[in-house]
Amino acid sequence: MKVLIINGPNLNLLGKREPDKYGNESLEQINAQLQRHAKKNSIELETFQSNHEGEIVDKIQTAKDRGIDAIIINPAAYTHTSVAIRDALLSVNIPSIEVHLSNIYKREEFRHHSMISDIAAGQITGFGSKGYFLALDAVKDLKTKS
Numbered sequence: 142m143k144v145l146i147i148n149g150p151n152l153n154l155l156g157k158r159e160p161d162k163y164g165n166e167s168l169e170q171i172n173a174q175l176q177r178h179a180k181k182n183s184i185e186l187e188t189f190q191s192n193h194e195g196e197i198v199d200k201i202q203t204a205k206d207r208g209i210d211a212i213i214i215n216p217a218a219y220t221h222t223s224v225a226i227r228d229a230l231l232s233v234n235i236p237s238i239e240v241h242l243s244n245i246y247k248r249e250e251f252r253h254h255s256m257i258s259d260i261a262a263g264q265i266t267g268f269g270s271k272g273y274f275l276a277l278d279a280v281k282d283l284k285t286k287s
């Protein structure tokens with residue numbers, strides 16, 4: 142099974158950025174642990190981070206060509222705004238899981254709405270980097286949408 146984890150804008154600054162909300166680990170550290178976890182579970186893992194909406198759209202559009210079976214995505218700020226990322230996820234027949242490090246429902250009201258929660262298989266929010274591991278564990282049971 143092949144899984145793609147996408148992280149959106151400013152998540153390249155994990156560890157330095159508002160550590161009270163997002164933790165002390167860098168994205169590189171989290172990704173290294175995720176690679177080990179994936180390997181143990183016979184998952185081939187591709188990780189991608191971008192600060193640019195269009196690059197995230199491109200990555201989703203081409204996921205099928207790379208044989209990706211499931212997408213785990215933390216769209217970061219684009220969660221609350223991006224019709225383009227929503228449409229890209231809808232355009233590929235690949236199930237997705239939405240992850241947020243912080244609990245978006247305990248924060249400012251503008252973060253309470255996600256553009257993708259109704260099209261994702263599920264959402265994991267508020268468990269820090271553990272959310273990506275929970276998503277990787279959940280991904281194996283996802284069925285391809287028809």
Ligand code: DQA
Nearest residue numbers: 215216217218241242243252
């Ligand atoms: C976030 C929550 C978003 O509201 C915020 O813009 C982020 C990170 C999270 O992982 O908690 O950048 O997606």
